[in-house]
Amino acid sequence: MTTESNQQPAVFKGLLQExxxxxxxxxxxxxxxxxxxxxxxxxxxxxxxxxxxxIGQLLxxxxxxxxxxxxxxxxxxxxxxxxxxxxxxxxxxxIQRA
Ligand code: FES
Numbered sequence: 001m002t003t004e005s006n007q008q009p010a011v012f013k014g015l016l017q018e019x020x021x022x023x024x025x026x027x028x029x030x031x032x033x034x035x036x037x038x039x040x041x042x043x044x045x046x047x048x049x050x051x052x053x054x055i056g057q058l059l060x061x062x063x064x065x066x067x068x069x070x071x072x073x074x075x076x077x078x079x080x081x082x083x084x085x086x087x088x089x090x091x092x093x094x095i096q097r098a
Contacts, residue, residue: 012089016040017059017096025093031063031084042084049086057081061093
């Protein structure tokens with residue numbers, strides 16, 4: 001049995017603080033991909049949450065991760081740091097380079 005859904009994933013608003021560049025941030029897409037699609041040049045390397053090349057800081061908003069222990073400490077998470085290569089948005093957000 002198959003099920004079909006007409007529901008589209010939510011698309012949130014992203015903003016890069018330094019430049020004021022806006023980007024669409026679909027709930028089912030990693031932030032790094034969303035920024036790249038908008039032409040934002042964001043550093044990336046491993047794309048699996050271990051090297052921290054892509055680290056950024058959320059000034060507003062929250063993200064979720066597909067892996068249980070992304071390469072961030074609890075303190076970094078608390079302070080809004082995130083790894084866009086593996087982070088999916090949970091709502092509108094404002095991010096800056098760390
Ligand atoms: S690119 Fe390596 S942690 Fe994001």
